[in-house]
Amino acid sequence: MNASETLVHGVVVTHAPDTVDPIAVVEALRGVIDPELGVNVVDLGLVYGVRLTLAAQAGRGDEGDPRCGTTRAHVAMTLTTPGCPLHAVIRDDARVRLARLPEVGPVDVELTFDPPWSPERICPEGRVALGWDVPSDTVLERLPLPNA
Amino acid sequence: MTATGTPAAVPLRFLLSGVGLFAVAWIVLSVRPDLVTAHPLHPGVLTVVHAVTVGFGASVLLGAVHPLVPVLLGVPLAAPRWGGPAWAIFTAGAAALLGGFWTSSYGLVAAGGSAATLGTLVVAVDLLRTARRARRIPWPAACVLASVAALTITLLLGLLLASARVVPQLAPFAVGWTPLHLTVGLAGAFGLAMLGAGHALLGMFLLAHGRSFRALRAGAVGVLAAATFAASTRFGPALWREPWREPWREPWLGVTSPALIATAAALAVAAAALLLDATTAWKRRMRRRPDAAVAGWLVALAWIPVAWGLLMLGRPSDAVIAFLLGAVGTGICGMSIKIAAFLTWQHRYAGRIGVDGASDAAPTPTLADMMLPRLARWTTGALTVATLGVLVARSGTALDAVLGPGLALALPTVAAVLGATAACGALAHLTWIVAGPHRPRSEGTSTTLAPSDAPTRTGAVA
Numbered sequence: 001m002n003a004s005e006t007l008v009h010g011v012v013v014t015h016a017p018d019t020v021d022p023i024a025v026v027e028a029l030r031g032v033i034d035p036e037l038g039v040n041v042v043d044l045g046l047v048y049g050v051r052l053t054l055a056a057q058a059g060r061g062d063e064g065d066p067r068c069g070t071t072r073a074h075v076a077m078t079l080t081t082p083g084c085p086l087h088a089v090i091r092d093d094a095r096v097r098l099a100r101l102p103e104v105g106p107v108d109v110e111l112t113f114d115p116p117w118s119p120e121r122i123c124p125e126g127r128v129a130l131g132w133d134v135p136s137d138t139v140l141e142r143l144p145l146p147n148a
Numbered sequence: 149m150t151a152t153g154t155p156a157a158v159p160l161r162f163l164l165s166g167v168g169l170f171a172v173a174w175i176v177l178s179v180r181p182d183l184v185t186a187h188p189l190h191p192g193v194l195t196v197v198h199a200v201t202v203g204f205g206a207s208v209l210l211g212a213v214h215p216l217v218p219v220l221l222g223v224p225l226a227a228p229r230w231g232g233p234a235w236a237i238f239t240a241g242a243a244a245l246l247g248g249f250w251t252s253s254y255g256l257v258a259a260g261g262s263a264a265t266l267g268t269l270v271v272a273v274d275l276l277r278t279a280r281r282a283r284r285i286p287w288p289a290a291c292v293l294a295s296v297a298a299l300t301i302t303l304l305l306g307l308l309l310a311s312a313r314v315v316p317q318l319a320p321f322a323v324g325w326t327p328l329h330l331t332v333g334l335a336g337a338f339g340l341a342m343l344g345a346g347h348a349l350l351g352m353f354l355l356a357h358g359r360s361f362r363a364l365r366a367g368a369v370g371v372l373a374a375a376t377f378a379a380s381t382r383f384g385p386a387l388w389r390e391p392w393r394e395p396w397r398e399p400w401l402g403v404t405s406p407a408l409i410a411t412a413a414a415l416a417v418a419a420a421a422l423l424l425d426a427t428t429a430w431k432r433r434m435r436r437r438p439d440a441a442v443a444g445w446l447v448a449l450a451w452i453p454v455a456w457g458l459l460m461l462g463r464p465s466d467a468v469i470a471f472l473l474g475a476v477g478t479g480i481c482g483m484s485i486k487i488a489a490f491l492t493w494q495h496r497y498a499g500r501i502g503v504d505g506a507s508d509a510a511p512t513p514t515l516a517d518m519m520l521p522r523l524a525r526w527t528t529g530a531l532t533v534a535t536l537g538v539l540v541a542r543s544g545t546a547l548d549a550v551l552g553p554g555l556a557l558a559l560p561t562v563a564a565v566l567g568a569t570a571a572c573g574a575l576a577h578l579t580w581i582v583a584g585p586h587r588p589r590s591e592g593t594s595t596t597l598a599p600s601d602a603p604t605r606t607g608a609v610a
Contacts, residue, residue: 033514038514083218085494088498122434
């Protein structure tokens with residue numbers, strides 16, 4: 001089965017057909033706020049990628065699991081500092097916010113430091129939230145929505 | 149319990165008691181403004197100095213290492229439960245030490261110093277065991293660990309000096325240790341802590357990544373060299389230790405022996421490294437405006453070249469005041485606000501995150517919501533002005549000529565009252581952070597695009 005890639009707010013979402021809307025997934029992740037910076041993890045460039053598969057495809061939910069047929073979400077994300085004491089908080093917040101989405105079943109949040117995060121990953125919205133003006137030559141990429 | 153496995157109560161107790169004793173130091177100066185210009189060995193001056201160094205600086209350092217070292221080393225503390233007893237022993241010892249200095253009872257000073265040393269040793273052993281578990285010890289962690297070692301050495305030297313006042317037989321052994329006691333305490337304990345913790349905390353709070361450890365290495369070498377040269381004032385050859393007799397040097401340079409000049413030069417290297425590291429963090433920051441607490445730390449660093457300049461001008465007591473009240477006092481007050489907010493957030497609010505529905509029932513504040521920026525800015529400004537006032541008040545007859553005798557007489561009181569108010573403000577701020585009701589002031593995130601404007605791009609993959 002072919003998968004598609006959708007870039008939403010700088011996050012590459014790889015999704016199979018019939019899974020939940022990638023935009024809804026990324027928007028849910030934008031609700032995860034770094035409590036120290038007050039900026040969401042997507043705008044900080046902490047989310048490296050999201051993979052959405054059908055739960056049955058992933059080998060789960062096919063044995064009477066009530067979540068059979070729902071989307072399984074796998075999030076690869078990082079933190080600004082490897083030893084960040086907030087790692088469990090941010091990971092759990094991401095997991096709960098995705099699990100709240102209708103039709104989303106199992107959620108895996110993988111914390112990785114390979115590659116390590118660098119400030120270059122902060123998107124223009126994140127830069128604005130951190131107090132910087134977006135450079136005048138920055139053009140936000142606006143391509144058609146997947147089903148438009 | 150924080151995410152690093154450290155009970156939040158332990159570092160918070162150290163921070164609260166430390167800032168409390170800082171306020172006590174300023175209050176004593178307010179009540180006895182004559183101490184501003186008194187001899188450095190006056191009992192009242194010794195009380196104030198040790199209230200700032202042992203009571204405040206060391207206490208905050210011992211508190212801050214509890215959450216910081218596990219983060220820097222990537223392993224939890226080996227014995228987090230030791231923190232509570234360590235705090236109790238250390239704080240009781242510091243209080244006895246200050247009481248001993250105030251009453252000139254050196255038996256009490258020695259007893260209090262012993263307890264403070266024991267409390268510090270408990271933390272130091274815990275950190276040592278923690279470090280042995282770590283796969284590697286990065287430079288910021290090495291500096292912080294070395295600062296605790298330096299604090300332990302300083303306390304032991306102080307204990308020797310105090311014991312020599314009680315047991316006359318010890319007096320010959322205690323001669324000549326004061327320069328090392330001062331250097332290891334000020335540059336070793338506080339300087340290294342500011343280097344290591346400053347590098348790590350500015351990196352986190354300013355989002356200033358990618359800085360090299362070169363400045364830290366240079367700073368650590370500078371402090372080590374300064375301590376070695378200071379130690380050589382006791383053990384080195386006579387020509388090295390004794391003051392030069394050339395009269396032309398006297399008015400310009402207060403420290404005239406080659407050993408002390410070498411110590412001052414090494415301190416200059418350490419100070420330059422500390423400032424260079426902070427400047428690099430500022431240039432590389434991704435967070436444009438630091439919050440008021442971190443700004444307080446940065447403002448305080450400006451006192452370090454002032455202190456060194458005063459040392460070079462032959463005013464070592466003023467140099468110590470500029471460093472202790474300006475750099476250490478203002479800077480640590482600022483950063484302790486931030487550390488307390490971080491610890492309290494983890495203790496009070498982290499449990500809500502990741503629990504379905506918990507955030508809906510009671511919105512979770514961010515760290516910014518827990519701090520009072522106006523109070524933090526006022527504290528930084530008032531402590532800066534108060535320190536400046538103390539230094540100006542010590543300028544003696546020149547001050548009378550400029551301000552007139554009346555104002556010159558009132559300046560120490562005004563400066564001390566301002567400092568006491570600011571330190572009490574910092575204590576009130578900490579208390580509010582730990583116990584206050586925090587309300588989210590904003591949605592917590594600010595974005596320029598509405599969800600429907602999400603920039604997207606699609607493509608098929610095999």
